[in-house]
Amino acid sequence: ASVSEPAQKCCTENIQPFLTSILEELMGPISSGFMEVRLLFDKEVNEIIQDFQKTNDMTRLRENVDQLMTLPFNSVKMEPCYLKVNLLQELLQDLKSRFKVYHIDFVIQRTQNFMQELMGNAVYTFEQLFSPSRQADSAKVATTIEKVKLRVLK
Numbered sequence: 001a002s003v004s005e006p007a008q009k010c011c012t013e014n015i016q017p018f019l020t021s022i023l024e025e026l027m028g029p030i031s032s033g034f035m036e037v038r039l040l041f042d043k044e045v046n047e048i049i050q051d052f053q054k055t056n057d058m059t060r061l062r063e064n065v066d067q068l069m070t071l072p073f074n075s076v077k078m079e080p081c082y083l084k085v086n087l088l089q090e091l092l093q094d095l096k097s098r099f100k101v102y103h104i105d106f107v108i109q110r111t112q113n114f115m116q117e118l119m120g121n122a123v124y125t126f127e128q129l130f131s132p133s134r135q136a137d138s139a140k141v142a143t144t145i146e147k148v149k150l151r152v153l154k
Contacts, residue, residue: 018098025091030111033084037115038153040081041122044068045149049142056138069127072120081119085111126152 048064071077085108092104130148 022095026088029085029087029091032087033081033111033115034118036081036084037078037119037122040077041071041119041126042149042153044071044077045126045145049145049149052145053142058138058141061141065127065130069123071123072116078116078119081115082112085115122152 045068048061048068051064052061088108088111089104092107096102096104126148129151130145
């Protein structure tokens with residue numbers, strides 16, 4: 001009871017006025033990283049569509065979709081997404097000194113984990129909605145892939 005009032009006053013005067021600007025500043029790199037995840041998924045699926053349109057090979061399509069499923073764990077392809085979030089390191093240094101924010105690496109790592117999880121959810125949903133083994137008419141496959149991709153991105 002004796003700590004509650006001074007703590008509330010401290011938060012109201014020293015932290016709350018800055019929260020909106022801090023969140024806006026932090027959301028830039030975070031949003032950029034998640035947009036990069038979206039663009040990577042879009043690019044990878046577009047490559048699958050283009051490859052299928054060239055080859056019309058259902059076996060190769062299955063292999064490409066299987067390879068897509070490993071995308072969240074492909075550190076080379078996911079690296080550009082992760083690098084966008086590394087900008088938080090610089091932004092959080094100021095917060096560290098002003099508000100005693102520690103464990104900056106933890107914030108960045110958790111954000112990157114969420115990015116990997118989002119990509120995992122995207123490729124899983126794609127695979128569930130589009131199963132190459134269920135496609136009977138190969139003429140409609142590219143169109144179906146595009147529709148599924150748009151549905152996942154939505």
